[in-house]
Amino acid sequence: MNKNKVALIFKWAFLIVILALIYMPIILIIVYSFSSSRNIGGQEGFGEFTFSLFGRLFENEGLMQATANTLIIGLVSALLATIIGTLTSVGLYYMRKGKKTFNFVSQITVVNAEIVTAVGFFLLSIFLRDVLQLPVQKGLGWLIIAHTVITTPYVILTVSPRLNQLNPNLYEAGLDLGAGPMRSLVTVVIPQLIGGMVSGFALAFTLSLDDFVVTNLNKGTYGVNTISTFVYANLKRELAPEIRALSTILFVVVLVILIIFNILKRNKEKKAAKQSAANGSVK
């Protein structure tokens, strides 16, 4: 009896320690986002509890600009990646020959070391500009292209499984009922993929959000900064305290989105369960 209790306490303690370790850095940064102290571990200690960092955050123009850039790049590239990735998945799914090969080829960049991709894009921009004489320039546009390219395979990765679960006759059923190929694709196939597309978009957006390696090498000389490159550039001197507030906001926003997603999903499941139960009683 006693032994069991000890084991139970030990299990809980273990779980709590592990979770604490995982969340330690995040907790630390959240706690210190309410601190008046300029440096963590400085002489002043924690200082006072204050919201002032959040206020100052909006006055730091460089950081605000970087945040705007991050969001623009993230949203636009994720949107492009979702469209391109979805269409590619559909194409791959209905491919007869070489399906496996192309699937494989489309996923290589996922496991590829990011630094290789980063240098690749760096060189490509030079190649396009100097060898092919195209008006290519590192900067916001180039970063959107790069991020789209990096994240598209992830969209394929999330959308393809949905396609494989699809009834193989679904598209044909659309054609059969009088819808042309494009219409069947949009009104019959795409609606089945929405779930995968949303996950793909979210994944692409987050990947773009914290990408540093590719962004840093391709942002151009005269500073289009994203949050990650801005933080890094600042770190060379000292960590601007506002970063702590920004990190807290980012974390909370993501957390809220996650919670909303889960609630929606649960409601949908409940509804489905209810309906099939109702069906059972009718039958």
Add this chain to the structure above:
Amino acid sequence: MREQRTFDKIIEVKNVTKTFGETTVIDDINLSIRRGQFVTLLGPSGCGKTTLLRMIAGFTTPTDGTIFIEGQNVTDMPPYKRPVNTVFQKYALFPHLNVFKNVAFGLKLKRIEDDKVNARGEKQKTMRKFTKEEIAEKVNRALKLVGLEDYGHRDVNSLSGGQQQRVAIARALVCEPKVLLLDEPLGALDLKMRKEMQIELMKMHRELGITFIYVTHDQEEALTMSDVVVVLNDGVIQQIGTPKQVYDEPANAFVADFIGESNVISGTMLKDFDVSFLGAEFVCEDKGFAKNEKVDLVIRPEDIKLLPETAAEGQLLGTVISTVFKGTWYEMEIMANDYEFTVQSTVEAKPGQNVKMLIEPDGIHIMKKLRTVNEFEGEIDGENSVYICGGSFEVDTNLEKGTAVKVLVPFDGVELTDDEDDGVIGANVTHVLYKGSYYQVQIYTDTDEDFYIDTTDEWDIGDRVGVIIDKSKVTLEVIEEESEKDDKE
């Protein structure tokens, strides 16, 4: 009336062939389907029946040949322009739409002719969409037809398999197709539900009067439901006929074996109305065969009458091997002259009992033998060796190297080996027909030629085997350049 006669054939399939890569799935098929009929395409899996249906629907185009719907060549017409609709095996309902919207899907895309009066008061022919009210009315009527009146608002995923298939049928019928195509629509349902749906489908066919083309591998389903059964095997039509015709008068051993239980036996036609098999002579109702022509014949299990051992009548004496009670009759295996008969009778005979078997003339149905000997063209490629089907087989011959020959190998002159390497060439078993005392096995070589083999060994379809030819049983015929034949053994 006249015009209707011209379009009496609603679908015509002319010389249609379909190949996927190396394999021929449909081999030069001709088929006409009359307006209003319930036609079943019946055959084992892989026989090409679904491919044929998909070509009529427009999902695949033939490699060769033409397809007509109401006299119009639709071979290259995409499915969304054809006046046919399909009910798929796994329903293929749109999961994101409710029942009503699923059924309305096709109607929303349809354009109908409309008389419009223009500004000058002239009547004009224009095309318009259905109005919301028209769609609602048609959808509700279709749902009523399949017995799902109050299900419009329901999520399709919450329906049972049978209900989903009803929605799929309503969705296709609401478009008022000229032909309704059904691809094994009841395959995913349990037996009871399947029987119910069979009856309902037949009722719908009668009431609507449109042509149904129904694909199934279930011979019982085909016989129950159809006006016409098209039996397919290996991409070739084996027989077209009413259910009664294909059952009572199967065109060949394949049809006899595939449809219903049957005893397929090899025999010899002695003269008109007189056939010999298993060492006895029988009176039959068939004529028009050559004297002593080898034939296949089929005797249905219910057409064999059992008599006591001592009876004066009856042509064959047999011993009962096993007896199984099947509810309303007994099914017995009876061995007679080395042939194992399946017999169904309301009278029970115990295992070990000797019985006389009486087969009336109308119980015997004679069929042309599909093939009596394996025939290949090849070339002498060495001393006592001939090259056919991608391999050099040993033969006894004094013909010179390079001589073109026709090689005749009887069914019992071929031996199959378990290990492909033990044979001269390798092949795949594609068809096995039990003939009572032996199996008739069909194999395909890698050079796409086929052998028939009579063997007592049991092989499974799909087995990879080696092929050896018994050189003492091979006949060689020199192919003369003037195409004269010269027998040389």
